[in-house]
Amino acid sequence: MLESVLDDLVLSDAEFRKISDLVYQHCGINLHNGKKELVRARLAKRLRTLHIRCFEDYIDYALQDPGEFTNLIDSLSTNLTSFFREVQHFDYLKDVFYPKMLAKKKQQSHFRIRAWSAGCSSGEEPYSIAISLLDAVGGLGRWDVKVLATDISTRVLQTARLGIYEKDRIEPLTPAQKQRYLVRAKREGQWYEVAGTIREVIIFAQLNLMGEWPVRGPLDFIFCRNVMIYFDKPTQERLVNRYFDLLDSGGLLFTGHSESLTGIHHRFEYVRPTIYAKP
Ligand SMILES: C[S@@+](CC[C@H](N)C(=O)[O-])C[C@H]1O[C@@H](n2cnc3c(N)ncnc32)[C@H](O)[C@@H]1O
Incomplete structure (x- = not known):
């Protein structure tokens, strides 16, 4: 039930801007507008795990809990790599x-x-x-x-x-x-x-x-x-x-x-x- 609610979760433009500003200030990653759906989809998984019902609450939570802030950054960074790549x-x-x-x-x-x-x-x-x-x-x-x-x-x-x-x-x-x-x-x-x-x-x-x-x-x-x-x-x-x-x-x-x-x-x-x- 909660899962289907979260799949429909809406990330407002203001919430997206807040998240992208936080990420940029912390680690330089530049999340432009084209990344909004990716941010929504990746963070929806965190909301699901934590049983949090909206992005506004999630942002507050991540700002108060350094461990969750790390999870937020982890969820939004891309880690693709391989042995002897390039x-x-x-x-x-x-x-x-x-x-x-x-x-x-x-x-x-x-x-x-x-x-x-x-x-x-x-x-x-x-x-x-x-x-x-x-x-x-x-x-x-x-x-x-x-x-x-x-x-x-x-x-x-x-x-x-x-x-x-x-x-x-x-x-x-x-x-x-x-x-x-x-x-x-x-x-x-x-x-x-x-x-x-x-x-x-x-x-x-x-x-x-x-x-x-x-x-x-x-x-x-x-x-x-x-x-x-x-x-x-x-x-x-x-x-x-x-x-x-x-x-x-x-x-x-x-x-x-x-x-x-x-x-x-x-x-x-x-x-x-x-x-x-x-x-
Ligand atoms: C796509 S991987 C590249 C891995 C490897 N260098 C390669 O080319 O296969 C990018 C890595 O950069 C890390 N990263 C992103 N922002 C960073 C920052 N501000 N400080 C340190 N590492 C960062 C990510 O966590 C991620 O593991």
Whole structure:
């Protein structure tokens, strides 16, 4: 009964504006008018779970309860990701960037490598970065490798920390990578768990890109892919310039396939589509 009432729930323009302002102020996500139905449908599920009958009451509730505010943000963010997504980035790292970076670091006897997956979702991206790095250095040995993996959503971070994925999701890994970096999970069905060698190089943390960053540079490269697409241009510009300041010279910024830096004031050099270097 309640379910059918909620399916007919009306989200007024004023309520939609209130929600989109709150979301924008908190995490920079820009919910334009075209997103109204999506917002209604996704939040209707929260109302159903909480037995709340209208959006006005739900907004009041979320404003008073920080846990529910997190759920609201979680419900409205998109977490789509996969292992070795946009594989040309990993090819560029393997074929061009790592050989140069490793040679330079060896020459300087400086064995520290730092990467950041900013907006890491459920973990596939930072695990892919860690796998590509461990493949490149051929085992940690004297190398001090860390991949910082952050997201605003505590829900996706839980999945990321767990590091257990179904067989279909790990298909992009080569047979050698599967053998080296995955173990069968103790779960019914075809589930695989990320091995300790990979886990030990990743640091997961909750971080709102709009807030303070307790991140110590310089970093060798940053992945901020398919995150900025939800932000407006001024927010993207601030973010990109903060990334610039954190990178080592020669360091790289990777953006998502539809996120070019065109129309943004920045100091990066263009390398190839969605890859930018700090001179
Ligand atoms: C579509 S996923 C992208 C995942 C991965 N980078 C990839 O390209 O496959 C976008 C992620 O950005 C996160 N996100 C959105 N706004 C954020 C913010 N202000 N601070 C940190 N993470 C944010 C979302 O929670 C979501 O997990």
